[in-house]
Amino acid sequence: MLKRMLAGLLLALCSAAALAVEQWDVYEVELKGPADGNPFVDVQLSARFSDGTQTVTVDGFYDGDGVYRVRFMPPRAGRWTWVTHSNRWPLTNKQGEFTATPPQPGNHGPVGVRHVYHFGYADGTPYRPVGTTMYSWSHRGAALEELTLKTLATSPFNKVRMLLLPQSHGVDKHPPEHWPYAGTPPKNWDFNRFNPVFFRHQEQRVAQLRNMGIEADLILHHPYDDKREWGFDTQPREVDDRYARYVVARFAAFRNVWWSLANEFDFIRTKTDEDWAHLGRLIQRLDPYGHLRSIHNGKRIYNQAEDWITHVSMQHGMAATDANRAVLFREAWRKPVVFDELKYEGAHDRRWAQLTGRQMTHAFWSVTIAGSYGGHSEFIADADNHGTVWLGQGGRLRGESPARLAFLKEILDAAPAEGLDPIDAFDDLFIAGQPGRHYLVYFGDRAPAEWWPKLYLTGLRDGQRFKAEIIDTWAMTITPVKEPLQFKPQGRYDFVAATPIKLPGKPGIALRLTALDAPAGAAARPGLDD
């Protein structure tokens, strides 16, 4: 009720005077219009926003009870004007203006692709995803959902994969409070009418994530209607398209939204690859802000080369155990690769949920060395919390890896803005960084007692000195090496230091080398054939 009142106030202000909204926050226009017929299908509404230089046209949507809304995320600070267009008189040619104020600290804008393989916010701040997955966390009722948010607040995770539509698993314990379409479960749906209450609730959760600095990787379709009774994944293209339009109109103004077309797309056997490409291109066309777009696989990998795909959202546990494997996907598609599913921490009877905390941590470090990113989740029943598991319902984290992923996140945040790129994947890739400036060396399970520093020559200068730190990825310690390393060229390909670094001789050890002297100017390169 309070929310509705505030929205009314907003409308009143809009017609009276300019409102201020922060750049990259949501500016919302509320309009009264027809409630008869089927507004979801019959009424078209859009608005054109302009700051005199840039013009952005966005679709509005029907929010029930004769209320229509248009949402806009101002991409720049300054004065914006708007005018609506509709095929209904009460909704067309409405006008207003407002001021977008400069973003406050913590508001960096939406995330996009940077440096081919990495991510950054619109304001230039690098974004290094350390994601997690809780499929149905936002469909489980207030108590559990608030607990999940509380857990996230002290977790390392800055991206959440979540299903927009409910899944049937666990529904017996936590039936969804709201449903996306008008009608009643299990299958008496009117697919021509959305249920605005459902979407408002999801928006609330997405906005809360946004305010915590967490990206919402919104999964639009999934195969987890296990009893095949709801039918959300078996609709014809017309219904799917209308759903996509409605979702984009409602959510695109949230700066933290990413579009994940599907989870395990290949397990949704009612859609073809052509259907997915159609949907991806539709969303690409509808979304005026170009939020990130991906499609997540089960066993069969989608053609990640398609141009509507901004980054690779990969399920591949086997590839994520070794940088030498993981790096090949990056090479194959030349896009950022996020191993959103690299198996889960847990002791489930299914082999996709049997990672130890150490194995999960190792996988994250492995994909990091591959110049890619990892995604966490866990399948460990929380006995004190009705047996919930984080992967399905959120709630509380029980695993050993999150603390280590928080530690890794600190390492990532201290890396160069350009990201960590593989250094020399010719034989055995175990070093990432930026040539001549910053190196992260990861020994994985090898547990050496010492390492004779050897780096691929690109960017290095004869005599260049580096600070070295020994990192224990499990114990979460960083121990400086007393003496700086000094590098000299050796042979055709390498630079070496004269003395070895003593290491603890246990698994999960890494080294960080930071240049104390400027790198070589023009990168020295061997011949074409390497």
Place this chain on the structure above:
Amino acid sequence: MLKRMLAGLLLALCSAAALAVEQWDVYEVELKGPADGNPFVDVQLSARFSDGTQTVTVDGFYDGDGVYRVRFMPPRAGRWTWVTHSNRWPLTNKQGEFTATPPQPGNHGPVGVRHVYHFGYADGTPYRPVGTTMYSWSHRGAALEELTLKTLATSPFNKVRMLLLPQSHGVDKHPPEHWPYAGTPPKNWDFNRFNPVFFRHQEQRVAQLRNMGIEADLILHHPYDDKREWGFDTQPREVDDRYARYVVARFAAFRNVWWSLANEFDFIRTKTDEDWAHLGRLIQRLDPYGHLRSIHNGKRIYNQAEDWITHVSMQHGMAATDANRAVLFREAWRKPVVFDELKYEGAHDRRWAQLTGRQMTHAFWSVTIAGSYGGHSEFIADADNHGTVWLGQGGRLRGESPARLAFLKEILDAAPAEGLDPIDAFDDLFIAGQPGRHYLVYFGDRAPAEWWPKLYLTGLRDGQRFKAEIIDTWAMTITPVKEPLQFKPQGRYDFVAATPIKLPGKPGIALRLTALDAPAGAAARPGLDD
């Protein structure tokens, strides 16, 4: 001279009576036409061939001295008629007919893609590439070229990668006898006129390979004009297109031709990806037989998802050392993957030519387990043969791997016609085969003293028996295990045998399991999530 006389005889016969040519061999029409002006540019010539059911239109080409030819590879046995079309009176509306006779043993037709990831000849015979590379073997003069053919005759290799245009490396020792364009080296070329003598010589070599049952992976462009003086790789699109048309017109009727657009395409900095896609689609359109098309990379992998690419021609030594790496490219593109360059056997100072024979053998076995194929070459100077190296000039093989690749080829030839596919790449891929029927288990460097037989469940039946053989990939021995294995289900994912197989405890050991009982009917599968 004899060849010219025979061609004349052919022409006379054509106009007089039907000639017989074997299905999938080259049927050639020779016509006299204008020699003035520039026939390469001015004259268009094509012919339509029909057997009453199928119609194939092919381009003709100018072969110098007022002689024009049209070549046709009859795709079916039976009576074919033809009629020419040209923008010159003497060449148009010529007609003839001939009989295509059934193919003789050894003639299986052209190779195409089969079972998504594998290859087969047009007559249904499986084709398992065991390729090698001799870039300039056909530009080195009769003595060396004949020696190379003699070497190939007793080698395991059934595919040869070769540069159609000469490379400058080694030219001081073996200058090309002929040049592709009219003019004189190094750069006085008339790019509007081809040199037919050059192309006739290459055709002769391609035909000799064909007659030996060897596929010719013809590389159309390369970056090896080291001194950048000839300029064959710096021509505008118009010249490249004319070259492509001329090459297709001359070579497409040879059933053993594959089109490799480039070697190390990314080192040819004068062309864009768009140029390559244009060229690939042009060849796809021009070639009426659909010969295999690929593009080979240096450091940067081309977008192998493009639809004109029939199979992946990969340079990637690192990926080829482990089936768990190699299989990822197959998964990425769902096309056959041939690791045409997985580094070379040799002891060169460049690290791309430092594989031992054992390492080369291991790489071939690794990519085999990945359901992919390998490509051999060696960089070992042949001191008794003017220091030639097989990679560059052909000549003689000096390495230790070819014998082992011949042994591997026997294993491949004994595998199911559907090819060897990875069996369960969920954790650690070391088994390939066809579920329930045939398994090839490769232990690589692990050197176990025994193996407890365990197979992923798909296709297996409770109580099913298998014959086992121990394969030493280096010693080239196959030792039968006396007792058959009998498999029973264990746990959620596997079938196991009750007793271990004793193994030699050295590297490079494989096992072959062949079903003695029929496999399970419908493949038993675990749930969606595996």
